Amino acid sequence: MSFFALISCTLAGNAQQEQTHIKQWSLKECLAYAQQHNITLNNLRLAKQSADQNLISAKASVLPDLNASASQNATHYGTAQGDAGKSINLNGSAGLNSSVTLFNGGTLRADIRQSQLAAEMADLDVSEAGNDLYLQIIQAYTNIMLDKETIVYAQDLVQTSQAQTEQMDQQYKAGAAAKKDLIQLQAQLASDQYTLTSAKNAERQDKITLKQLLQLPVDSAFDIVKADTTFALAAIPSLHEVIQDAINKRPEIKNSLLNIENSKLDLKKAKAGYLPVISLNGGIGTNYNNGTNIGTFRQFDNNFYQQIGITATIPLFSRKVNQTNVAKSNIAIKQAELDLLNTKTILSQTVEKAYINTQNAYSQYDASAEQLNYNKEAYRIAGEELRVGSANTVEYIQQKNLYIQALQAYTQAKYSAMLSLNVFNFYKGDFLENQQ
Template identity: 70%
Template sequence: MVLYSLVGNFQQVHAQDTLTQSKSWSLKECLNYAQENNIALNNLKLAQSSAEQDLISAKAAVLPDLNGSISQNATHYGSSTSERSKKINTSGSIGVNSALTLFNGGTLKATIHQQQLGVTAAGLDVDEAYNNLYLQIIEAYTNILLDKETVNYAVDLVETSQAQTNQMRQQYEAGAVAKKDLIQLEAQLASDQYTLTNAKNAERQDKIVLKQLLQLPITEDFDIEKPDAAVLQLTAIPTLNQVVEEALANRPEVKNSLLTVESAKLDLKKAKAGYLPEISLNGGIGTSYGNNTDMGTFNQFHNNFYQQIGITASIPIFTRKINQTNVAKSNIAIKQAELNLLNTKTVLSQEVEQSYIQTQNAYSQYDASTKQLDYNKEAYRIAGEELRVGSANTVEYVQQKNLYVQAIQAYTQAKYNALLSLNVFKFYKGDFIENFHTGSVQGE
């Protein structure tokens, strides 16, 4: 299906460092600001930094450690030559020890790989959270654009009603029309003013929603850019299969589920390593002294200096089924991760299909509302001319005007609903909005 959309280009008028002072924000500025300042996103970024530190620690675990020790002791005791004679014996030692794991069944290597997956998964968590925030922001931004257009046509309606009411009042004062005709137009003017007030209130409310998403202060002077031009652009709704394939291949929630499966398999590898021996190399140097010998302290340090190196093997013989249980639970975790992956793909595919159907429905509604508006606009114009020349009564005119108001409301709502639906559907394909497009959308 070939579709047309009127797209408006928004001028970027402020740099990132002056966004909080800007009175007019583009969609791109909103998205950039949220990406840098949203609290939830920043918390996830900190979690990613923490995962990077875990990776550093895992890599360092393959290196030998080095520990130094120093001790000083004093012992108070009675002399064997005299019960009343008491002595204090001092002693001390200094040493350095090190150990290096030579083999542990691949546990250290698997842990490093897991931590690498953890860093990647933390980054995908950030991406997924931004995707959700992105959809919320473009929806709020689109709602404000809808509100602004609603305000514009509501202002036009009020101005038209005011002019017609003034004209009718002059005719009434001249005795050309009945008072009921004037009252009916005055009632219509009040109704149009009420519509305008509601539209302005809706715009203020939707601005609050967007400010809350951006987490701007309540006192912040905030508005969004208005489209300054509209051009006709040929576009088409991407095919459902194409978008599903792109989404399943690139969406962060799918990638994260794949990483969970891979991490669960590494847990199984580590659990199986429990059956294997652990071999480590250890060594140390040190010396000691005591004042209960005839040698001086320095000589004792020299004579007692030792060097030690050895290999230790820890061989599991009977672990009370701990290893067997760990392996069984790891296999279960792999199956659970695979089911979660399947569920993630299923849910995402359903979301994409639902978005596709919503987009098609939105375009159909827009096509229908466009035709409805054209008919009612012409009927409203004719009714206005008939009222002006006196060939139609006020009741018929008000009825036709109400139909026109309903038609333009339906048209405006359908237009922005189609715009939002298309942008959301294309987003599943991986198309982010760089310059937000506004305007008409027509189907062929």
């Protein structure tokens, strides 16, 4: 065996081995992988962690603070100063100070609750983005399933065309068929091969789309599991039931509800601007000065002090700041309530559209299945007639094209119905539990 032949065999063997090790992904695996590795989702999770830290800080704001201070100063005079008669004076001080807010109209409690709401809303943002990503993955995965089935029937058409072209070629060489008939079959074979190539290209492109959604490396081998291509029309859930489930479960609705509560807390804080702020403060400290004849440690002891006090800040005139804040907070509450109503309306319309799409897809699937059955039988009969010579090539190709169109319509309708039902069930919340 030559060197180049050996290299070719080795490369072919490696390629075949690599092909056998391509991971085949189920839809459930795709969804789970995207949930863990999608960059957008992970960024939102980091935002959730940041919101959690803000909550910790808000809870700690009700605690007293504690600060230590210390100072040391040196002063030079032209003549001796003080009882000690020194021209360089040294003095220092040290102390501890603490303060705590006793009353501020409930602002601190409102801040804590708003921080809790922010953390919950950040978590819901992750869920919202995850839902959007899931729908994109479902669409891309279904497209690949459609591509694979299209490739299967396109390969079957190519094989049939090749066999018929070879048969017609033999008849032409034997003088039993016209060259025109042979050329027509050769043209049909080229058309079928083009259809097969287009289907393979579509599969490659849709795989790239899904890999990008999963954010897999560019050079990673990727395929989906061999899916069951049979499809039975399942019962469509009640529209009213799905709308209610979506309103009760969807994160965008929960986010809007939390936003209303957050706006009401802003109103509470705005009203607190009319109330006094009461704080307690205290401290201990001491100091010394070397300008006296008293020793440093004795001065520390003699000058040691403790102090405690209460401070009340009473708003008398805020140049209508408080009044404006209250008015704006009331407006924000009404806006949040309208946002909730709008979110419910959009969600209901989206679910209704998914419901209608599912109904339409089911109707198209039934009609295309019946159309395919008739065209398949007519195509079979035309093939038999062409084989025995009782039909011409033009009639056969016309019937074959009708069959191809019916097969394409049926395949498209089948996966459209499958996708529509999955999307509709997704809004109901039953989709993920049913995936393998």
